[in-house]
Amino acid sequence: MTNTNSNHRLDDIDRRILYALMQDGRNTTSSSIAETVNVSGATVRNRIHRLEERGIIRGYPAHIDFERAGGNLTNLYLCNVPVPEREALAHRARAIPGVVNVRTLMTGRRNLHVVAIGETTSDLQRIARNLSQLGIEIEDEDLVEDEFFSPYAPFNPDDSRSETPNDVISLTGEATIIQLTVRDAAPIVNYTLEEASRQGILDETILVIGIERDDTELTPHGDTVIQPDDIVTILSRNYTDDAELDVFRGPRTEAVNQ
Missing domain, CATH: 1.10.10.10 (Winged helix-like DNA-binding domain superfamily/Winged helix DNA-binding domain)
Structure with missing residues (x-):
């Protein structure tokens, strides 16, 4: 569900x-x-x-040109329905044969848009009658020429x-949660978190709190090896500059604009 x-x-x-x-x-x-x-x-x-x-x-x-696919006609009905009944009538309108799209709007008038396909104008007239029988008032209608x-x-x-992080959330106490993708050339690649910390690759102010790898959510431990394309969530105690994230991204490219 x-x-x-x-x-x-x-x-x-x-x-x-x-x-x-x-x-x-x-x-x-x-x-x-x-x-x-x-x-x-x-x-x-x-x-x-x-x-x-x-x-x-x-x-x-799929965006289909029904006129090219058999000479069918696409019609847009601009309708008025009571606001309390808007959703229920939208579902009932969608069940009418030929109706392909129903859109509800928050406005008072023309608050229901119905798009329908018919082979002939008689088909479109039948759909209009079915809408009216549901208690839906058709205020205007027109053939759709194209849609972009x-x-x-x-x-x-x-x-x-x-080169920017995927997501940055500032917390109270000057702490920041940052999410970013590990690049192939990142210094931390193929190191465990414990090794990276011991060798000074990973700053002590940065704590890895989550790793998303392919379709798996990993809980980081000291023996967790960081791999390229890992999406890491880190907690930085004094995040002030993106440069401290280079351990996960590798050397940054020079800015183009001078």
Whole structure:
């Protein structure tokens, strides 16, 4: 059962995955997303499953030109329904043969949008009658010529953000929780946490409190070996500069803009 809890906090990896899914569906395999996000394919699949369970990803409808696919007509009905009955009537409207999309709005008027497909105008008239029989008032309707989609720009994995942590949460007492992805060239790769601390690779002010590896959540211990593509959650007691995170990322590239 889908969990519709709206309190899920998206991190940068989640946002990048969602952006990729909103782009051309032909290229949104787990492997292609993994290359963009710089994590493993298993991590991408695990994140997508988690986003689906929380009701954030609600489906993957194909964008079909019904006119080209058999000469069908697409019609948009702008309807008015009583606010208390809006959700129930939306579900009943969706059950009408030919209806492919129902959208509820918070506005007082035209608060129900219904998209339907018909082979002829008679089909569209039948759908209009069925809507009216449900008690749905059709205020206006029109044939849909085309529809365009774009991914949500703030989720764009901009190259300028490639060296930033995946997520940063400031706590009281000057402590900070940071989540970031371990790079291949990171100094800590292939070391246990105990070894990294003993050899001075891992600063004593940084505590690794969580590791996400592929589809597994690991509890860090002294003998835990850090691997490339691990998503580590760390607690920093005096986080002031991203440079202290280079132990997980390796040498940083020089800024392009001067």
